[in-house]
Amino acid sequence: MEKTAAALVVAAGRGARLADPENTQPKQYRHIAGRPVLSHTLDALARHPRISVVLTVIHPDDVALYEAAVEVSAPETSAKLQPFAYGGKTRQQSVLEGLKTLGETGCDFVLIHDAARPFVSPVVVDAILSSLDDGADGVLAAVPIADTLKKTVAPDTPLETIDRNGIWAAQTPQAFPLEKILTAHLKAAEEEKTEFTDDTSLAEWAGETVLLSEGDPQNFKITTARDLKRADRQARQYSMAIRTSSIRPLSELQDVRTGIGYDVHAFDKGDAVILAGASIPHTRKLKGHSDADVVLHAVTDATLGAIGEGDIGSHFPPSDPQWKGASSDIFQRDALCRVNKLGGRLAHVDVTIVCEEPKIGPYRSEIRESLARICDIPVSRVSVKATTSEKLGFTGRREGIAALASVTVRLPFDENEQHQDD
Known part of the structure; x- marks a missing residue:
């Protein structure tokens, strides 16, 4: 029997790097192609046939914004949505709260995904789930670094070139057997380990082996105003390509x-x-x-x-x-x-x-x-x-x-x- 998967969307952040005096909304609620970023992200995950449950972790101040985003999401997305959970002060705390709630759903796997990455593709999700099916402790979507990397040691000193071979840029989803990653998060909370910047780092600390899975350059994270403009353009083109009628054989x-x-x-x-x-x-x-x-x-x-x-x-x-x-x-x-x-x-x-x-x-x-x-x-x-x-x-x-x-x-x-x- 095929194992079930849940998606945990982390949407409790405030998006300080996209601060705009004329628009104080967090970036996951800014509009691209006429809809909130979060609604695009939820649709992208819910469209996948193996994702049966989608849970969003939100900030307590964002209930109205979240409900507005859900209202314009696809009907099939609403059918898979669980009631939202409130996040904590850090991303790590927010993920833990979401995992606790998902622990009651009985799903085998969980894909933890940033709300500000609205372009995750079914191909990326397929590859991640395939690795989990094969028994992986954790799977990280990532893309190889193509640019030359430079490091500054101190002002007015020569730059150092870093060998980019084997260097990958981490994306989300980051996926795990649900029970394993929940246990790891609970252990980290108990030992007051709060320095983890993503879930694969926490899983590695807990002794789990994380595998790489090919990501997608289009699955970028909206961080800056320039990213938001790029996302708007990309979302409009994606929307244009959606078929308006059923696919004919x-x-x-x-x-x-x-x-x-x-x-x-x-x-x-x-x-x-x-x-x-x-x-x-x-x-x-x-x-x-x-x-x-x-x-x-x-x-x-x-x-x-x-x-x-x-x-x-x-x-x-x-x-x-x-x-x-x-x-x-x-x-x-x-x-x-x-x-x-x-x-x-x-x-x-x-x-x-x-x-x-x-x-x-x-x-x-x-x-x-x-x-x-x-x-x-x-x-x-x-x-x-x-x-x-x-x-x-x-x-x-x-x-x-x-x-x-x-x-x-x-x-x-x-x-x-x-x-x-x-």
Whole structure:
């Protein structure tokens, strides 16, 4: 029998680093895409089929704000919500109060998640639960560090470079067998150990072994005003991609269309390239108005081409300053929204990356999985290949990267269009 999971959402903080004299609400209740951040977070967790219970720990002053957030959440979210619990003075105390309440639900696992991370994906949750199913004491969602790390020892002294190999940035959810993490928290409270900054640190102190699980760069924590703007933009694009009608089986979508896309970007100074949303360590980055994701740009053009909707530049012109530095998954999600509005589905994506460097092979799976997440299709329907140009042309001279994409879209037949063809 499949084990059950609960989600514990920590929402009792005050968000001091996002202080705004004109808006004193804690960050989890600020609005992105027209709804409180917390409502997006609750929906993201409650949508997962294995999460049967969702409990939120809130500040005593925030009852009205919490109720307003719940009111605009999805109906299926409300069906899984437990009555809220009040948090303590620290995050550690708040988590303990939530765990005590969840201990009465009989759930096997608990995923402890920050309220200010509204973009946790089902793929991340799947991987975490798989490790728990295999017997892990604890699982931490995390992403590898791609940026070069520097350390200051004292003012006016040389910087130290830190080796980033094996360094990961912790995210949430952080997940555990419910009984084990509750026991660890109770022990820490009894011994007045209050210095833990997250639950995996506390679990390790209690003697548990915590495993890493691949996180998602999109699952960032809203901390600053800049983060809030990024989250608003990302949430609006996510909302645009939500289907307005039920998903039709591919067998009913017999109008099969193919689109082809091509893109190229030159190298620039930097330390990583973005390919299909995945950050690949390299001695240079790609140059472009957005994040210069050459793979997603080709895939977006192919998707738009399959439905006769122009190209990426016609919808997101590089002359528009709002797209400067933008994450390119925004563009593909917009293209997917256009497919969905036609009643169709993306069926397959095939990408070829052309470059001499970096080597794609070690990162092929990461790129493929990221592209599958963005396109909302199984990994089995995504192909990522890589080749060189035999040292010919700009790619052969290591001046940049090119990408070619072929996309298959399936639509319902337009009866009027079919009649005209006859």
